[in-house]
Amino acid sequence: MRITPLDRWTAKRISSGCRATQLSLKDLQSYQLERLKHTISYSSSSSAFYKKAFSCFNIESFNLLRDISRLPFTTSHDLEEHNSQFLCVSQSLVERVFTPLTSTLSSNARRIYFSGNDMERIIDFFHHGMTTFTAANQNVMIMMPGERPDSIGDLLTRSLERIPATGWVYDLVRDPVHAMSEISRNEPDVIVGIPANILSLVRHGVGSGIHSNSVKSVLLTSDYITPTVLTSIERQWECRVFGHYGSTEMGFLGGLECEARSGYHLTESDLYFEIADPATGEILEPGCMGEVVFTTLNREAMPLIRYKTSDLSRIVPGICQCGSELRRLEKIRARVNDIIKLGKNHWLGIYELDDSILGLDEVIDYRAILSNGDNSDQLDFMVELKEGADKSVLQEVRLRLLDNSSVSNAVVDGVLSLGSVYAGAVDKPVSTAIKRAIQDVRRDSGTSK
Numbered sequence: 001m002r003i004t005p006l007d008r009w010t011a012k013r014i015s016s017g018c019r020a021t022q023l024s025l026k027d028l029q030s031y032q033l034e035r036l037k038h039t040i041s042y043s044s045s046s047s048a049f050y051k052k053a054f055s056c057f058n059i060e061s062f063n064l065l066r067d068i069s070r071l072p073f074t075t076s077h078d079l080e081e082h083n084s085q086f087l088c089v090s091q092s093l094v095e096r097v098f099t100p101l102t103s104t105l106s107s108n109a110r111r112i113y114f115s116g117n118d119m120e121r122i123i124d125f126f127h128h129g130m131t132t133f134t135a136a137n138q139n140v141m142i143m144m145p146g147e148r149p150d151s152i153g154d155l156l157t158r159s160l161e162r163i164p165a166t167g168w169v170y171d172l173v174r175d176p177v178h179a180m181s182e183i184s185r186n187e188p189d190v191i192v193g194i195p196a197n198i199l200s201l202v203r204h205g206v207g208s209g210i211h212s213n214s215v216k217s218v219l220l221t222s223d224y225i226t227p228t229v230l231t232s233i234e235r236q237w238e239c240r241v242f243g244h245y246g247s248t249e250m251g252f253l254g255g256l257e258c259e260a261r262s263g264y265h266l267t268e269s270d271l272y273f274e275i276a277d278p279a280t281g282e283i284l285e286p287g288c289m290g291e292v293v294f295t296t297l298n299r300e301a302m303p304l305i306r307y308k309t310s311d312l313s314r315i316v317p318g319i320c321q322c323g324s325e326l327r328r329l330e331k332i333r334a335r336v337n338d339i340i341k342l343g344k345n346h347w348l349g350i351y352e353l354d355d356s357i358l359g360l361d362e363v364i365d366y367r368a369i370l371s372n373g374d375n376s377d378q379l380d381f382m383v384e385l386k387e388g389a390d391k392s393v394l395q396e397v398r399l400r401l402l403d404n405s406s407v408s409n410a411v412v413d414g415v416l417s418l419g420s421v422y423a424g425a426v427d428k429p430v431s432t433a434i435k436r437a438i439q440d441v442r443r444d445s446g447t448s449k
């Protein structure tokens with residue numbers, strides 16, 4: 001098994017571009033401490049938001065990595081309310097602004113600014129990361145937006161040129177039949193896309209002419225990757241599926257799976273990660289499940305310090321089978337804000353429903369809608385079935401949901417009832433930034449999405 005290319009890349013980056021050496025955790029931690037101190041000093045002097053937030057913090061007292069826990073968290077709400085106050089450079093040095101569309105109803109835009117140097121780091125990471133499963137001269141089909149210069153598709157295409165490999169942007173999948181015909185015509189070696197899109201292709205594609213082994217690897221990005229989705233893609237296309245972790249706020253740099261595919265190797269040369277208790281903010285020991293928090297180490301235009309991602313995960317204990325000591329983050333289990341409370345003691349996230357419903361080959365996608373029922377909350381499901389699928393599958397979906405422990409426990413306790421399960425076409429995502437979630441339309445839920 002090949003060691004992740006991110007190991008050597010990280011070693012090179014933390015030694016200021018000198019000859020690549022084997023990664024040493026001690027060197028990495030020294031580098032991170034120095035960069036954290038720099039980031040805090042730089043942000044305190046250049047960002048109006050952090051100048052105020054850190055006014056009582058003495059940088060001289062920062063001697064250990066864990067000292068960062070004395071600083072306050074930055075939240076998405078802070079970014080929305082005080083957006084321009086995070087900027088550390090003049091507008092003339094801003095090369096690109098990303099405005100992620102979110103599923104929340106906030107009226108304030110959350111703009112993330114990047115300088116030319118920030119953009120180069122993204123391309124450099126994509127270039128080295130993609131070599132995990134992309135060889136020279138291979139073709140990569142990018143099922144992400146890419147029309148605009150410096151969009152994700154464009155950045156990925158430019159990074160592939162450095163391998164050198166060929167990337168071509170297809171955009172998000174809106175018509176699976178058309179997308180399938182493009183795959184058959186172009187026979188890409190690698191496909192990059194979001195999980196729900198790729199699953200819809202796999203389900204449409206059974207028996208429709210995709211050659212076995214024509215697609216060698218698939219990279220899934222931008223949303224949860226449930227075991228069911230992963231297994232379905234690998235089984236139907238006989239390929240290897242890899243996962244990428246990285247939000248716009250992270251500068252897309254979070255982490256990438258290696259050939260062992262047992263968690264995202266984190267890009268610790270550019271981000272410092274903590275796992276925090278979502279309720280108390282206390283930093284948790286390695287292996288404990290909590291909210292992912294990161295601090296940028298090299299960001300020029302808009303550094304973020306202790307940014308709460310709302311993603312729930314944990315650091316995978318031990319050294320990876322590939323031989324790298326780079327820490328790994330387990331696949332994201334859910335988002336703090338997407339877990340919905342039912343009654344006093346029950347919680348439900350879409351991740352738990354995915355495994356019950358998407359495991360059926362006849363199901364392409366679904367939408368879960370939570371509303372006020374007569375005596376309890378009510379959960380209804382619109383299920384998109386494969387063309388020609390027998391409607392009796394809907395009954396199987398219902399049985400599987402009642403077999404799901406989170407659903408059945410809430411039903412038994414009288415806080416949830418299972419409403420209708422009906423067939424329908426689910427809207428396709430318009431942006432990679434929109435994560436799937438249970439649609440909560442309850443009155444007074446306070447968490448409508």
Ligand SMILES: [Zn+2]
Pocket residue numbers: 003004258259260265320321322323324
């Ligand atoms: Zn590995």
